[in-house]
Amino acid sequence: MAPRLVPEVTMGRSVVAIVLLLACAASGCRASTTLEPEAGPTSSSADVPLGTPSASSGARETEPRQAPPTVSPPGPLTGDLLPADLLVHSPEPLEEDLVAAVAEVPGVVHVEPIALAQVAIQDRVVNVAAVDAAAYRRFTTPGSAGLQEAWDRVAGGEVAVVPALGRRLRDEEGYLRLGNDRDAARVHVGALTAQVPQVDAVVNTAWGTELGMRPGNALLISVDRLVAPQRVRPAITRLVGRDVSVQVLGPDLDVSAVQTAVLTGGSVAQAVGSFSYRVGTAGRIVPQQEWVAGHIRTEAVPILGAVTCHAVMLPQLRAALAEVAASGLSQEIDPDQYAGCYHPRFIAGSTQLSLHAFGIAVDLNVPGNQRGTVGEMDPRVVAIFERWGFAWGGRWSWTDPMHFEMDRLVEVR
Known part of the structure; x- marks a missing residue:
């Protein structure tokens, strides 16, 4: 039996519930009715926890399964939601005193360290964050932040993925292989839900360690609602250095910022190395010349x-x-x-x-x-x-x- 979807949508949850109840009353459907969001780019805000893998699903086991690394459940959502205004991303972990200095920049109201790296899936380099679910969820959309089951699943060792990408890349058993290496880890997709801009998928911190991600090499930053993130960025850039990516978050990539590419997910990724780059024209990038010359x-x-x-x-x-x-x-x-x-x-x-x-x-x-x-x-x-x-x-x-x-x-x- 294929895994069932738990109905959930970011906007108007109560409205959706009423519509489903009315539809059921008219058609005589049973309480087990499920809702699968429409595929494609318009579904990127949909929040859907997915069924857990089942031994009775009939799918052929392709490789031995090990218990995924877990952390303590995050508990109910606490605290106000925070805008994800800026992202600092470095190839190496940011030192604690540097993080504290960024938090003291005028206009900054909150910083949240995360691990951020890229994994290759079918020639598509996907941004994966290893996070403390309780803290990170506050930066996501209201519908995503309030979806308790999604964050419980992340803590339990599953991955939450933005909907369009998750549907496209998960395999028939509902897994993602996090890396193009033949020995890269396979993680069950536990939820299709919106993430912060420039993050495609999230796992728990224990998975981050398992994947060899660099803890605390990135910072999510919220600024005062009366302050433009662009006004805060120069001070943060002076602190972290011009070679570290400091970008304004939004639906589109901040083409004015240095970007960081840090592959993870296996031995090939380690051999390839990481580099910084700037966005060029016509879909091209301009990598740092030191990496090009060396590799x-x-x-x-x-x-x-x-x-x-x-x-x-x-x-x-x-x-x-x-x-x-x-x-x-x-x-x-x-x-x-x-x-x-x-x-x-x-x-x-x-x-x-x-x-x-x-x-x-x-x-x-x-x-x-x-x-x-x-x-x-x-x-x-x-x-x-x-x-x-x-x-x-x-x-x-x-x-x-x-x-x-x-x-x-x-x-x-």
């Missing part, structure tokens, strides 16, 4: 010729292509249809980074392998790439058969 290389590989990728991936890419050639399959990869490896950009139409921005993905035979199709990739080529530590986008729920991304480290001898 991005242009080298020759079989079949494709010169490619520009992350240094950690090049040996595995070279080995995979060499085996393709040795197997007599060179004709199955057209170098004229190669669409590149390192591309410092967002995913088209979004402000989420692609793994191409880290240089650990390649797109092959593009014309015949478009997103959402079965594609024309030779399965023997796919098998070779998978042996050499690559995941294939043709296996995703929304397929991308041109796409191969590094999902584990393989020693090349």
